[in-house]
Amino acid sequence: MDAFTLTLWLLRVAFVICIYFFFFLLLRALARDLRxxxxxxGRSLGRLIVVESPQxxxxxGASIPLDAITSLGRDVNNSITVDDGFVSAEHARLTFxxxxxxxxxxxxxxxxxxxxxxxxxxxxxxxxxxLQLGQVRLRLERTQP
Amino acid sequence: xxxxxxxxxGPMVAxxxxxxxxxxxxxxxxREAGLLxxxxxxxxxGWLSLASYQAGRLTVGDPSILVIYVALxxxxxxxxxxxxxxxxxxxLPVTAMLGGLSxxxxxxxxxxxxxxxxxxxxxxxxxxxxxxxxxxxxxxxxLAIVVRNDNWLREYKYTWAATGIGLLxxxFIFGPEVNGSRxxxxxxxxxxxxxxxxxxxxxxxLAAYLAENRTLLARISTRxxxxxxxxxxxxxxxxxxxxxxLAIVIVQRDLGAALLFFSxxxxxxxxxxxxxxxxxxxxxxxxxxxxxxxxLFPHVRTRVDIWLDPYADPLGAGYQxxxxxxxxxxxxxxxxxxxxxxxxxxxxxAIPAIHTDFVFAGxxxxxxxxxxxxxxxxxxxxxERGLRIAVQAADDFRALLAVGLTLVVVIQAAIIIGxxxxxxxxxxxxxxxxxxxxxxxxxxxxxxxxxxxxxxxxVEPPPPPSSGSRFGFGRAGAG
Numbered sequence: 034m035d036a037f038t039l040t041l042w043l044l045r046v047a048f049v050i051c052i053y054f055f056f057f058l059l060l061r062a063l064a065r066d067l068r069x070x071x072x073x074x075g076r077s078l079g080r081l082i083v084v085e086s087p088q089x090x091x092x093x094g095a096s097i098p099l100d101a102i103t104s105l106g107r108d109v110n111n112s113i114t115v116d117d118g119f120v121s122a123e124h125a126r127l128t129f130x131x132x133x134x135x136x137x138x139x140x141x142x143x144x145x146x147x148x149x150x151x152x153x154x155x156x157x158x159x160x161x162x163x164l165q166l167g168q169v170r171l172r173l174e175r176t177q178p
Numbered sequence: 179x180x181x182x183x184x185x186x187x188g189p190m191v192a193x194x195x196x197x198x199x200x201x202x203x204x205x206x207x208x209r210e211a212g213l214l215x216x217x218x219x220x221x222x223x224g225w226l227s228l229a230s231y232q233a234g235r236l237t238v239g240d241p242s243i244l245v246i247y248v249a250l251x252x253x254x255x256x257x258x259x260x261x262x263x264x265x266x267x268x269x270l271p272v273t274a275m276l277g278g279l280s281x282x283x284x285x286x287x288x289x290x291x292x293x294x295x296x297x298x299x300x301x302x303x304x305x306x307x308x309x310x311x312x313x314x315x316x317x318x319x320x321l322a323i324v325v326r327n328d329n330w331l332r333e334y335k336y337t338w339a340a341t342g343i344g345l346l347x348x349x350f351i352f353g354p355e356v357n358g359s360r361x362x363x364x365x366x367x368x369x370x371x372x373x374x375x376x377x378x379x380x381x382x383x384l385a386a387y388l389a390e391n392r393t394l395l396a397r398i399s400t401r402x403x404x405x406x407x408x409x410x411x412x413x414x415x416x417x418x419x420x421x422x423x424l425a426i427v428i429v430q431r432d433l434g435a436a437l438l439f440f441s442x443x444x445x446x447x448x449x450x451x452x453x454x455x456x457x458x459x460x461x462x463x464x465x466x467x468x469x470x471x472x473x474l475f476p477h478v479r480t481r482v483d484i485w486l487d488p489y490a491d492p493l494g495a496g497y498q499x500x501x502x503x504x505x506x507x508x509x510x511x512x513x514x515x516x517x518x519x520x521x522x523x524x525x526x527x528a529i530p531a532i533h534t535d536f537v538f539a540g541x542x543x544x545x546x547x548x549x550x551x552x553x554x555x556x557x558x559x560x561x562e563r564g565l566r567i568a569v570q571a572a573d574d575f576r577a578l579l580a581v582g583l584t585l586v587v588v589i590q591a592a593i594i595i596g597x598x599x600x601x602x603x604x605x606x607x608x609x610x611x612x613x614x615x616x617x618x619x620x621x622x623x624x625x626x627x628x629x630x631x632x633x634x635x636x637v638e639p640p641p642p643p644s645s646g647s648r649f650g651f652g653r654a655g656a657g
Contacts, residue, residue, distance in 0.1 A: 040236060044227035045515040049545065051220035052552045055275060058216065059559050062209055062268055066566070096572065 119167030321627025513546025
């Protein structure tokens with residue numbers, strides 16, 4: 034086997050090795066993404082989808098990730114600021130306790146509603162339920178994926 | 179040390195400020211850059227190997243095609259960086275690798291397989307393929323950058339369906355007849371295969387229709403005796419659309435496209451509803467349809483008979499697939515090396531249609547089983563990325579669109595690779611991004627471009643779900 038044939042053979046093998054190295058890097062990228070998804074999955078417990086929002090705050094159609102305690106109201110210090118004339122500064126609070134969500138009205142002027150029913154004290158809410166504050170309607174959903 | 183760092187950082191900061199003032203907010207895409215660099219390096223090695231074998235000494239030959247291709251990829255990457263898009267960073271390098279393999283193969287095939295002669299310009303197979311690939315990547319980049327909302331897709335689903343059917347009818351009326359089938363349409367010097375574009379349109383229509391009627395299709399049943407069937411009225415537009423597409427495709431004898439459409443239809447239906455009954459029903463329909471077609475159409479019978487026994491007519495009908503099988507055998511594990519495979523008779527390649535339907539066999543001979551497996555793996559990576567984009571999508575339409583677009587590429591690759599290997603009867607469709615041909619490249623570029631646009635985390639939120647879906651079926655609540 035002369036030097037040229039050997040070089041050619043080495044080039045051939047090098048090409049295949051390159052493709053597989055590329056594939057290895059791809060796999061590593063996929064694995065990293067997968068791991069970061071798994072890690073971030075537990076971080077958010079649920080989310081609120083904005084179904085109706087006449088004033089545009091929060092944005093219509095937005096998906097807002099929730100923490101264990103989420104306060105809602107017109108005041109900017111709330112976790113979710115709801116800009117609507119019928120919403121009080123400190124309107125309601127959504128909390129995750131144990132394995133379920135609870136909604137509590139914080140003495141708002143116009144009340145908080147779950148699926149059209151006014152909230153008295155603390156009520157449990159489930160995924161798919163619709164919350165209404167003033168004219169703003171929000172739907173509680175699981176975090177995807 | 180701090181002064182050295184300052185002088186090094188100074189120009190960078192100044193450049194950033196300058197760009198910001200011009201309204202450009204670049205966002206680095208390191209992962210994509212690294213992967214593309216490796217693609218360019220691999221292709222250089224491949225080109226070196228090919229040119230050296232052909233010249234009989236160590237040389238890069240005429241690398242202009244390679245240089246243009248790498249410049250093109252760099253351009254697309256820079257465009258993504260400059261526009262600050264937060265799209266998927268893996269899809270472009272994978273597509274680039276497939277396109278590069280295509281160019282390597284086209285550069286070593288007889289250049290007369292395809293030719294475009296314009297006054298003062300004669301383009302052979304490889305330059306032409308480079309031209310199509312360039313167009314495809316520019317289209318891909320444009321879609322990924324420009325598409326910021328999807329209303330133009332979801333709102334006009336019936337318009338899209340009508341466009342698709344219209345395209346096919348156009349071919350049926352105006353297309354020239356080649357080998358008893360009308361596949362392409364020619365307007366002046368430009369010709370194309372509309373069934374490639376139709377597959378994208380079909381996915382858009384199915385995604386929009388299924389997203390709107392998902393709850394209905396998944397929940398209610400029409401009961402006929404002991405069998406619980408899907409709600410028939412809501413299946414009708416979809417089935418009609420599919421039946422028309424299938425009928426035309428069968429009349430045109432483009433069986434590969436028919437198989438592809440049907441597979442994509444079934445998988446999307448399952449993805450939207452998670453009802454195994456649909457899949458079972460679809461498979462039964464498929465088996466029944468296949469039997470009927472086998473009896474009715476001689477060209478279907480020929481295909482199946484060749485698949486069952488290619489040795490019955492080794493120099494006629496079975497010639498192509500037999501040559502392909504020999505090519506796989508000659509390739510072995512490591513392959514013959516680029517440029518070393520495919521002994522030709524004069525200027526005629528060993529396998530007919532090697533640049534379109536049989537690219538996989540050609541590459542498998544020269545890169546061996548390892549190279550062929552790598553190609554299969556690359557399609558696997560596209561599948562993973564696409565389905566991942568679907569899982570993270572903001573709403574049903576986007577999720578279903580991503581699923582459909584991914585499947586259309588991956589299933590097409592599976593059908594033709596299976597055909598080359600004689601696993602399934604051969605149907606003439608292209609291997610995405612590798613086969614020669616503008617229509618196929620453009621259609622698949624649209625697919626990847628839309629997938630990239632869907633993966634962008636900065637796009638507009640989808641429109642709010644119409645308050646309380648039709649007939650009072652809300653979303654499932656697990657309270």
